[in-house]
Amino acid sequence: MTKNHVPDVLRIAVAQLNPVVGDIAGNLAKAREARAEAARHGADLILFTELFIAGYPPEDLILKPAFLTACERAVEDLAGETGDGGPGVIIGTPLKRESGTHNSVVVADGGKIIAERYKLDLPNYGEFDEKRVFQPGPEMPGPVNFRGVRIGIPICEDLWGDLGVCETLAESGAEILLVPNGSPYYRGKIDVRQQVVIRQVIETGLPILYANQLGGQDELVFDGASFAISARKTLAFQMSQFEEAVVVTTWKREREGWVCADGPMSKIPEKEEADYRACMLGLRDYVNKNGFKNVVIGLSGGIDSAICAALAVDALGEDRLHAVMMPYRYTTKDSLKDAEDCARALGCRYDIVPIFEPVEGFSHALTQLFEGMSEGITEENLQSRARGTILMAISNKFGSMVVTTGNKSEMSVGYATLYGDMNGGFNPIKDLYKMQVYALSRWRNTHVPPGALGPSGEVIPQHVIDKAPSAELRPDQTDQDSLPPYPMLDDILECLVENEMSVDDIVARGHDRETVHRIEHLLYIAEYKRRQAAPGVKITKKNFGRDRRYPITNRFRDRT
Numbered sequence: 001m002t003k004n005h006v007p008d009v010l011r012i013a014v015a016q017l018n019p020v021v022g023d024i025a026g027n028l029a030k031a032r033e034a035r036a037e038a039a040r041h042g043a044d045l046i047l048f049t050e051l052f053i054a055g056y057p058p059e060d061l062i063l064k065p066a067f068l069t070a071c072e073r074a075v076e077d078l079a080g081e082t083g084d085g086g087p088g089v090i091i092g093t094p095l096k097r098e099s100g101t102h103n104s105v106v107v108a109d110g111g112k113i114i115a116e117r118y119k120l121d122l123p124n125y126g127e128f129d130e131k132r133v134f135q136p137g138p139e140m141p142g143p144v145n146f147r148g149v150r151i152g153i154p155i156c157e158d159l160w161g162d163l164g165v166c167e168t169l170a171e172s173g174a175e176i177l178l179v180p181n182g183s184p185y186y187r188g189k190i191d192v193r194q195q196v197v198i199r200q201v202i203e204t205g206l207p208i209l210y211a212n213q214l215g216g217q218d219e220l221v222f223d224g225a226s227f228a229i230s231a232r233k234t235l236a237f238q239m240s241q242f243e244e245a246v247v248v249t250t251w252k253r254e255r256e257g258w259v260c261a262d263g264p265m266s267k268i269p270e271k272e273e274a275d276y277r278a279c280m281l282g283l284r285d286y287v288n289k290n291g292f293k294n295v296v297i298g299l300s301g302g303i304d305s306a307i308c309a310a311l312a313v314d315a316l317g318e319d320r321l322h323a324v325m326m327p328y329r330y331t332t333k334d335s336l337k338d339a340e341d342c343a344r345a346l347g348c349r350y351d352i353v354p355i356f357e358p359v360e361g362f363s364h365a366l367t368q369l370f371e372g373m374s375e376g377i378t379e380e381n382l383q384s385r386a387r388g389t390i391l392m393a394i395s396n397k398f399g400s401m402v403v404t405t406g407n408k409s410e411m412s413v414g415y416a417t418l419y420g421d422m423n424g425g426f427n428p429i430k431d432l433y434k435m436q437v438y439a440l441s442r443w444r445n446t447h448v449p450p451g452a453l454g455p456s457g458e459v460i461p462q463h464v465i466d467k468a469p470s471a472e473l474r475p476d477q478t479d480q481d482s483l484p485p486y487p488m489l490d491d492i493l494e495c496l497v498e499n500e501m502s503v504d505d506i507v508a509r510g511h512d513r514e515t516v517h518r519i520e521h522l523l524y525i526a527e528y529k530r531r532q533a534a535p536g537v538k539i540t541k542k543n544f545g546r547d548r549r550y551p552i553t554n555r556f557r558d559r560t
């Protein structure tokens with residue numbers, strides 16, 4: 001220490017933890033445990049993620065006065081506990097003040113709250129809706145003097161937006177920026193975050209520590225991967241992605257400012273692994289946080305239900321998945337074998353429940369009404385609905401949640417039966433196009449991701465990957481009877497959904513205009529189905545959920 005007791009070393013613990021939205025007592029207990037661990041490792045300060053005490057995003061819970069009171073009490077309790085001489089705390093909480101209800105952080109040390117700071121830049125795009133429930137901080141935040149070190153605390157979007165929060169903090173004397181985040185995963189997001197942080201390091205000349213939440217919350221997956229960028233614009237430390245951790249980083253005051261002298265350097269997973277682990281974590285947390293002991297999946301012998309089964313076993317363990325094959329007249333021997341092979345490879349419970357009787361029963365009940373009419377989609381959908389009803393019966397009887405299996409290609413064009421195979425509580429592959437389902441399946445057959453509870457080896461039989469996809473709702477049916485080949489379909493969809501491209505621009509990529517028009521039309525008319533669909537894990541920049549809000553009643557077609 002220097003003569004005036006300003007420290008030359010600061011040990012900052014980063015709590016990359018998985019809170020549960022609304023479980024204030026549970027989140028407080030987690031914070032206490034993390035602080036105790038940080039204390040054991042000699043930390044001076046522990047940094048929690050955005051709105052940690054509430055869980056992020058709390059959405060309209062913020063409108064409940066009782067929720068706000070409970071959050072504030074919890075942080076007051078924690079602040080009181082910092083009188084034990086252990087680490088100080090930076091923790092996120094909503095706070096109702098005269099200037100409004102704010103997305104805030106509380107800084108506590110020596111048994112009391114020493115500062116409050118409010119988020120200025122409220123994100124209101126994509127999955128974010130913060131302007132709906134919060135008011136922005138009334139003024140630019142200044143640095144907080146923590147044991148003689150001037151710390152700037154921009155809150156998440158304060159780093160991304162152009163309100164100049166970081167710049168102002170630097171101008172008003174901040175020596176280091178510690179940023180609590182609630183930043184959800186999408187493919188490639190890590191690079192985007194690093195660019196955002198590097199930009200602010202360049203603007204301010206200060207090192208930035210970026211602490212991100214972990215865990216699944218409905219459609220969102222918070223992937224952690226907290227990191228710091230030094231004032232020299234190099235990666236100072238990197239925490240693991242998709243894993244909870246409390247790490248203590250050591251910062252030293254040098255001539256050029258604060259420098260991270262010690263911190264972890266975790267490896268960040270590549271494309272398929274990252275997507276697979278996001279789907280796994282999203283499913284695991286949805287099931288566990290909502291109190292389901294088990295899940296049930298209709299296992300058809302096709303690729304979608306196979307990868308969902310693999311994800312379920314990896315997320316929950318083989319004893320928590322019940323796979324049910326429900327054959328009908330058009331189910332091939334191959335499908336029966338593929339489903340059984342898949343269940344055997346995964347080690348889960350497997351049952352066969354034929355649907356002849358329910359389908360024939362419905363058909364019989366409708367014979368008179370449908371007399372003289374030809375068979376078609378109605379009869380195909382009866383098969384899907386019989387299966388959906390059986391899965392829901394198993395769900396009701398055993399308390400197991402139905403995992404629904406529609407991929408993004410199908411959800412885009414409405415290639416799924418409402419109240420049939422769309423039945424279910426959660427869909428781990430909802431934001432994966434069909435070609436991505438194949439890529440992840442191949443990847444899983446040669447890798448076991450960290451934290452997965454499933455076995456190694458070929459858990460998705462190669463034959464399932466090689467054969468032509470089919471709904472098997474009529475003889476010799478394949479998906480390509482009514483849809484363009486998946487590589488083409490997926491490219492057109494990505495252009496329309498993720499990139500909001502014009503039909504002309506999509507045609508310029510080499511696609512047939514009539515096909516693009518047809519896919520655009522199918523995409524628009526399936527909106528009503530998606531509004532009734534189960535939530536699923538967000539993997540892309542634009543998922544079918546809060547990211548994309550199209551009207552159901554919509555006559556617009558791009559015909560320029």
Ligand SMILES: Nc1ncnc2c1ncn2[C@@H]1O[C@H](COP(=O)(O)OP(=O)(O)OC[C@H]2O[C@@H]([n+]3cccc(C(=O)O)c3)[C@H](O)[C@@H]2O)[C@@H](O)[C@H]1O
Nearest residue numbers: 377380381384410414415416417418421470471473528552
């Ligand atoms: N705008 C709107 N708002 C509210 N409701 C609307 C609606 N438009 C239609 N509807 C209703 O929806 C009904 C049609 O929807 P629905 O009953 O689902 O049936 P529909 O979409 O006509 O048929 C299901 C399609 O999915 C395919 N499929 C089914 C099962 C599995 C797979 C697969 O491979 O994964 C594919 C199947 O081959 C067929 O092409 C209409 O009868 C009407 O009642």
Ligand SMILES: Nc1ncnc2c1ncn2[C@@H]1O[C@H](COP(=O)(O)OP(=O)(O)OP(=O)(O)O)[C@@H](O)[C@H]1O
Nearest residue numbers: 298299300302303304305324325326327405421471
């Ligand atoms: N014979 C079956 N037994 C059990 N479940 C089935 C059966 N057929 C369909 N399903 C369920 O309905 C979903 C829709 O599947 P369908 O076979 O119609 O086409 P898909 O979307 O290509 O799916 P998959 O690739 O899993 O076959 C399947 O993922 C599965 O969960």
Ligand SMILES: NC(=O)CC[C@H](N)C(=O)O
Nearest residue numbers: 123156157160182183184
């Ligand atoms: N919670 C936030 O403010 C997050 C916003 C930011 N753009 C992100 O995705 O990380």
